[in-house]
Amino acid sequence: MAEETIFTKIINRDIPADIIYEDDKALAFKDINPQAPFHCLIIPKQPIATANDINEDNAGLVGHLYVVAAKLAAEHNFSQDGYRLVMNCNEYGGQTVYHIHLHMLAGKQMGWPPYTDKKKEA
Template sequence: MSQETIFTKIINREIPADIIYEDDLALAFKDINPQAPFHALIIPKQAIATINDVTEENSHLVGHLYVVAAKLAKQLNFSDDGYRVVMNCNEHGGQTVYHIHLHMLAGKEMGWPPYQNTKKVAL
């Protein structure tokens, strides 16, 4: 069971967001702290806390988020130049809201790696 998050409040229209896409399964809105000229978050309407909580029964929602990203890229003319989608998981992965979401970044050339690691983790 997931706890209510800021994303739940956006889905329920309890707090405002700059919504750019919505269907029965997903919602997309502009990030309030953009890391690229275009930065949106694409979320499932069903709360799933982390990637670790994705199951066979709800895995179709993750695929749907990518379908939405592709639709947005085409509509906003990013599909040919390219864009990045990222899903973070838990604290070390950079997740700050525990409701899975894709970050969609576009409008500039993306480098790789996206940033320099400051701490190496032994595997």
């Protein structure tokens, strides 16, 4: 059995979250530390620890997260302007909760690259 995370507690309603979407496979809620005017997390209800754990058996579930993202973009009227979807993997990828999740960011122009490597600037 996968280790319980803060996301498991949100799914089970053990802790509160500002839930904006739910179906039998996925849940979306607003990020508590938003990095854009619209920033939510889209998670599968079935725990998958990292992107490295995505396989043929759960690929459809992961694809469903992107379907949810498209629905949310249409519902919140930013599908035409655009948005960013990010899934971090492990420590160097910036993952802090080991239950995969899509960060959905919208409502402003996104730059690329998304950050500057401070080590290269020194």
